[in-house]
Amino acid sequence: MSSKDAAGMTAMSKRVMNLSGFLAQTARRLPEETGFVWGEKSWSWSALQRRVDAMAAALHSEFGVVKGDRILIQSQNCNQMFESMFACFQLGAVWVPANFRQTPDEVAYLAKASGAKGMICGHLFPDHAAASRDMNPGLAFVIAIGKADFGDDYDDIVARFDGAKVATASVDHDDPCWFFFTSGTTGRPKAAVLTHGQMAFVITNHLCDLMPGTTEKDASLVVAPLSHGAGIHQLTQVARGSKTILLPTEKFDVAEAWRLVETWRVTNMFTVPTILKMLTEHPSVHERDHSSLRYVIYAGAPMYRSDQIHALKTLGPVLVQYFGLGEVTGNITVLPPAYHTTQDGPDARIGTCGFARTGMQIAIQDDTGQEVKPGETGEICVIGPAVFAGYYDNPDANAKAFRDGWFRTGDLGHMDEAGFVYITGRASDMYISGGSNVYPREIEEKILTHPDISEAAVLGIPDPVWGEVGLAVCVARSGSAPDGEAVMAWLNGKMARYKLPKRFIFWPDMPKSAYGKIAKKLIREELIRRGELDS
The missing domain is CATH 3.40.50.12780 (ANL, N-terminal domain)
Structure with a gap:
């Protein structure tokens, strides 16, 4: 030819x-x-x-x-x-x-x-x-x-x-x-x-x-x-x-x-x-x-x-x-009816989100893009015909989302020997409330427009009804003493209701990393130490 x-x-x-x-x-x-x-x-x-x-x-x-x-x-x-x-x-x-x-x-x-x-x-x-x-x-x-x-x-x-x-x-x-x-x-x-x-x-x-x-x-x-x-x-x-x-x-x-x-x-x-x-x-x-x-x-x-x-x-x-993102149109894993069981045991694979969808390939990768061994935690990455064409008019986002042809989900997890995937965390701070993705920085930026708040950090915490809800840790501006319910009322209408934090906590200062950045890992540890969040 x-x-x-x-x-x-x-x-x-x-x-x-x-x-x-x-x-x-x-x-x-x-x-x-x-x-x-x-x-x-x-x-x-x-x-x-x-x-x-x-x-x-x-x-x-x-x-x-x-x-x-x-x-x-x-x-x-x-x-x-x-x-x-x-x-x-x-x-x-x-x-x-x-x-x-x-x-x-x-x-x-x-x-x-x-x-x-x-x-x-x-x-x-x-x-x-x-x-x-x-x-x-x-x-x-x-x-x-x-x-x-x-x-x-x-x-x-x-x-x-x-x-x-x-x-x-x-x-x-x-x-x-x-x-x-x-x-x-x-x-x-x-x-x-x-x-x-x-x-x-x-x-x-x-x-x-x-x-x-x-x-x-x-x-x-x-x-x-x-x-x-x-x-x-x-x-x-x-x-x-x-x-x-x-x-x-x-x-x-x-x-x-x-x-x-x-x-x-x-x-x-x-x-x-x-x-x-x-x-x-x-x-x-x-x-x-x-x-x-x-x-x-x-x-x-x-x-x-x-x-x-x-x-x-x-x-x-x-x-x-099934597990999937909008970028992969839901097509990453599936757990069919036959793999759902009411009995806990070694064959039940409790906590799995299933195995690779037909025509799709999943790899758990480390920070360098190398596939890790079964059972080891890494970022869940995927290739296949269901992966989107990229973000519209956003080359920077596309560069971050793909590596060597693999789409990087931003979710952390591991895969067992049989190919079943388990999600164990998120590479980003995003949390899911009632099935909707919530991105803390967007909320933090809104909170920081309040005249009485100087610093803010929003974390997703477990909730028996919505899966996760937002908890906002804030630092008040000098000389002010904002009330959490009043701040929530002030935010109402400035963003979709599902994004509104359900709790506000005020501290005199915010835990920061050695580089001076607000560190959510340290905030979560401090919340647990203070008894304001279950470990």
């Missing part, structure tokens, strides 16, 4: 299916089957496709959206948010969902960092739309989900363009489809670039490792925001024609969740340990038939062993755990 032929084959091999094809294929195969349910409303697959076609046509012809444009989404779970994903994909545009619980300023930063051309925003978030416009002059339009003063109504636009179609954009493997916002140790949000080719692998991998045998006979209950892992999970359902069932209200209602499981014969759901604990400890779990469940998938944080045992005894052998 000549080099010219090889180059031609390489060029051809980059072309992949546009991810919107998953919906198009399912709508063609199962046009009248129910695809999406929200409250009293439901949509067939063909109806969903028709609405997506209409919105894609409107975005292109009325708002000028073309391949590569970024569209910011600020919304609670709803059918319009779900549809907007496929409308963006169809045009080759990039879907940029925000965590709807973030403050207006936080979302405005995402608009600026992503270079968003437009925004689709729930009608309950006028301040988010205004802040995004103010911070990002390049934001050309805002579409409102529901009636609002800040933009045309999404459903009115769909009705106006009903029946219209636009050609599906041709895409290559590395063409971006989704900016998955995550953060590093600095706490500044970074856009992890997910691509059409990468995500096709992720969806296949989810079907292989997390919920094998999924078909159009299945149904999935959504109990987490579609902006992150739950959105990826629902893409998997679309690929197989499984129904997606949304909770009817924003507030998490456990009794309603179990009613929907019974009514729609739900077979799988994606959740986090905090929510799984709530689901299995609520009395309604014993009042409703949940025998249809085959896979209850949890991720995002460690699960206490006692909670794991209780969930297994309540639901049966249906638990699936």
Whole structure:
């Protein structure tokens, strides 16, 4: 084969299916089957496709959206948010969902960092739309989900363009489809670039490792925001024609969740340990038939062993755990139902997050990038088709995240002889509260804008409900005596509520290293010495 032929084959091999094809294929195969349910409303697959076609046509012809444009989404779970994903994909545009619980300023930063051309925003978030416009002059339009003063109504636009179609954009493997916002140790949000080719692998991998045998006979209950892992999970359902069932209200209602499981014969759901604990400890779990469940998938944080045992005894052998970051789209390890047990013993592998996902390779590496021996602690690193394309417009972050082709997770752990991974700590100070990553420096910077506080350090500490919560150790400015509850009230509204520390402690000075830096290791040791933190 000549080099010219090889180059031609390489060029051809980059072309992949546009991810919107998953919906198009399912709508063609199962046009009248129910695809999406929200409250009293439901949509067939063909109806969903028709609405997506209409919105894609409107975005292109009325708002000028073309391949590569970024569209910011600020919304609670709803059918319009779900549809907007496929409308963006169809045009080759990039879907940029925000965590709807973030403050207006936080979302405005995402608009600026992503270079968003437009925004689709729930009608309950006028301040988010205004802040995004103010911070990002390049934001050309805002579409409102529901009636609002800040933009045309999404459903009115769909009705106006009903029946219209636009050609599906041709895409290559590395063409971006989704900016998955995550953060590093600095706490500044970074856009992890997910691509059409990468995500096709992720969806296949989810079907292989997390919920094998999924078909159009299945149904999935959504109990987490579609902006992150739950959105990826629902893409998997679309690929197989499984129904997606949304909770009817924003507030998490456990009794309603179990009613929907019974009514729609739900077979799988994606959740986090905090929510799984709530689901299995609520009395309604014993009042409703949940025998249809085959896979209850949890991720995002460690699960206490006692909670794991209780969930297994309540639901049966249906638990699936995985470990993964947004940058690897959840695809690092899996612990299938067969490896979950209520019995402690030498074969139970208590505390493992599972073994390598199909097509992925894990190495536990030391500081030089050398793989350590089984049982030795190091940084969990991974390679494979699920690893993201890098951070958008952030070469410094990319340089730190990759070493010799390996993505560095920042999590510490070890691997046993059989390849099972155990997470033992974090290389960064990041902690996980209720399934959400919390980055202390971002919070510390906010605390330090308080006029009465001169130094601050935030640490994650164990919590029986949320897994971990923030504890803030502060030093007051000379002559002031701030109150912890007052500081917390002052911070409220300046950041998402899940980031707010749950405790404030004031010391006269802060432990520091020999280099004059605030040392959190010393702070934690001092907290234990003072009896303010259990060892």
